[in-house]
Each structure stands twice: as C-alpha cells, then as structure tokens.
Amino acid sequence: MSVTDVLQGHRVVPVVVLNDPASADDLGAALVAGGLPIAEATFRTPEAAQVLRRLAQRADLVVGAGTVISARQVDLAHEAGARFIVSPGLSAEVVRRCQALDLPVIPGVSTATEIIAALDLGLNTVKFFPAEACGGLPTVKALSAAFPQVRFVPTGGITAQNAPAYLAHPAVAAVGGSWMVAPDLLAAGKWDEVTARCAGLQGAAS
Template sequence: MTATDVLGPHRIVPVVVLDDLARADDLGAALVAGGLPVAEVTFRTPAAGAVMGALAARGDLVVGAGTVITTEQVDLAHRAGATFVVSPGLSAAVVRRCQELDLAVLPGVCTASEIIAALDLGLDTVKFFPAEAYGGLATIKALAAAFPQVRFVPTGGITADSAPSYLAHRAIAAVGGSWMVAPDLLAAGRWDEVAARCAGAVGLYAPSASAELQGASS
C-alpha cells in the first residue's frame, strides 16, 4: 500500500499534536465538517496512541501516525488503526516494519542520498522535511529533476500562503501542515475555526469543493 493510495484525493495532511484524548472526537468532527477527513497524529505527546485509536474508531477519517522513529511506534500505530506512517527521517527498520504490516510509509528525506536509500527500499513517495528550512520548493525542483519517478510530501513550515505553490508542482503528491489544527485552536476547543480552516485548505487545491462546503454552512 502506498501513501498516495491511502491519502486518495486529499492533498493536504493536517499534522496534529493533541495531548487531550477527550478532545479527539471533536477534532475528528471538525476535520470531517471541513471536508478534510485526514489526520497525521504525531508521537509528540503521551496521548498520541489513544488519540489515533479514537479518531480511527470514528470510521470517517484517514488516520496516520507521525514522528515515528521506532518499530515499536509502528506497531502501536498499527494497533491503534492507523493506515499510514510518517517519519522525520529515513529508518530502514521502520520502513520494513511498515511494509510487513501493509502500512503506507513516508520516510523523511532532504538529500539525494536519502532518496536513493528510499528507492532501494521500494518506495517512490517520500516526505521532504523540514521543507522550508531545507530550501523549500526550489530544493524539491532540483531533486525532482534528478529523480523524476519520485513524488514528495513536503512538511515543515508550510502555510496556507505557501501551500499553493507547492501543490502546483508535478512532483508534489501532498503537503503536510498544522495551520488548520494549530495547538492553540485545539486547546481552546475552537472547532468551528478548525473546520473553516480545513475548508480553506481544501480550496487551495479543490476550489469547487470548498465553495460547496461554504455554501452548505451558510
């Protein structure tokens, strides 16, 4: 299973840091209401595994695990119902464990050598991280020229303003971002704002879908 198979038409992946399990269902409802039913729940809080499980149990979200650096985290994500795994770097052990479990995996890369290592592991889609710190779209264009068979999911520092330029490039499968699920919004329970930002994010690559959502909510 590949990341593009799992993500389907969703070209923006909300990167979630949530430390309160009690807010997971409200978050899931906001993502769905905003037309962006995807969540990459990062292993940056002790509640990450439980949050993944709660979101996956809804049945209306594509749930993944982020900041995965060990095979133990891969197993936890799998048990929680995640269908894709995202790592900040390239670990052959993590990739192979995901392949054993038929989990889509996006290892983080930022150099040509790491891309070659990913290709050697049978992958053709990778996370480019941290995107803005490593030259952003200009670097991806240079790497894509050397590796036309590879697609990238840049994450790290991407905003609603910069996302469209990334999404317009043929080598970009999707982008990851947190502006629509900013920690302050989650902490304050501002679910209407989360949904509105998700609708706006959808509009960056599917304007007609965003217009339909906004019309339905007016």
C-alpha cells in the first residue's frame, strides 16, 4: 500500500494530541461528521497507543501514528492498528521497519541531503517539517524543482490561512495541521467545533 492509497484523496491530515483515550470515540465521530475521516495520532503522550487503538477501531476512519522515532514505536503503532507512520525526521531504522511491515511511512525532511537519503531508501513522499520555520512554501518550491519526483506533506505552522497556498502547489500531496483539532478544543470536548472546522476544509481536503 502506498501513501497515496492511505490518504485516499484527503489532502489535509489532522494532527492529533489527545490525552484522554476515553475521548477518542467522540473525536473520531467529529472527524467523520466533518467529512475528514483521517487522523495522525501523535506519540507524544503516554496514552498515545491507547488513543490510536480506540480511533483505529472505527472502520470509517483512517488512522496513522505520528512523532514515531524508533522501530519499537513502529511495532507499538502497528499493533494498535496504525495504517501509516509519520516521523519528524528521517530514521533509516524506522523506514526499514515500516517497509518490513508493509506500512506506509512519511519521514520528515527539511534539506536536500535528507531528501536524497529518503530516495535511497526507496521513498518518494516525505514530510516537510517544520514547514514554516524552514522557509515555508518558497522552500517547497525550491526543493521540488531539484526533486520533481518527490511529493511533500508540509507540517509545522500550517494554518487554515496558509494551507490553501501549499495545497495549490503540484508537489504538495497533503498538509498536516492541528487547527481543526486544537488541544483546547479537545480538552473542552468541543466536538461540534471540530466537526465545523473539518467541514470548512472540504474544498482543500479532497
């Protein structure tokens, strides 16, 4: 399965940091209701694997694991039901473990050297991270000119305001962002607002 297969045409990936696994069902329902049935559950909290497992139980939601930095975390995510892996950097160990499990992986890169290393590992889709801190769309344009075979998933500083410009570039496969699943919304259980923000992305998200 390829990254394109996993994204299923959804060009905005909600990046989720959820501390309470009991809220995962409500979050999943809100994403689906908003027409954005995809999520990257980040491995930034002790509860991350539980959250991922709860989300992955939904047949109508494609869930991946983010902030994965070791082969052990790949195994934990895979066992919990992750359909794809996202890493903030490029780890050959992580990539090779994902490949052994036939699990699509999107490693983070910010330089031409890292892109070449990703190509050497047989990858052609990478996460551009942290996007805004590393020059934003102008850097994506420069890198894509040098590497026309590569597709980018910019993440880091992506907002509702700048996402459309990124998505308009042909080298951008998708963007990752958290504004529709902001931690304050999740902590307060404002699921209707999550749904509304997802619904507002329909022009860009598919």
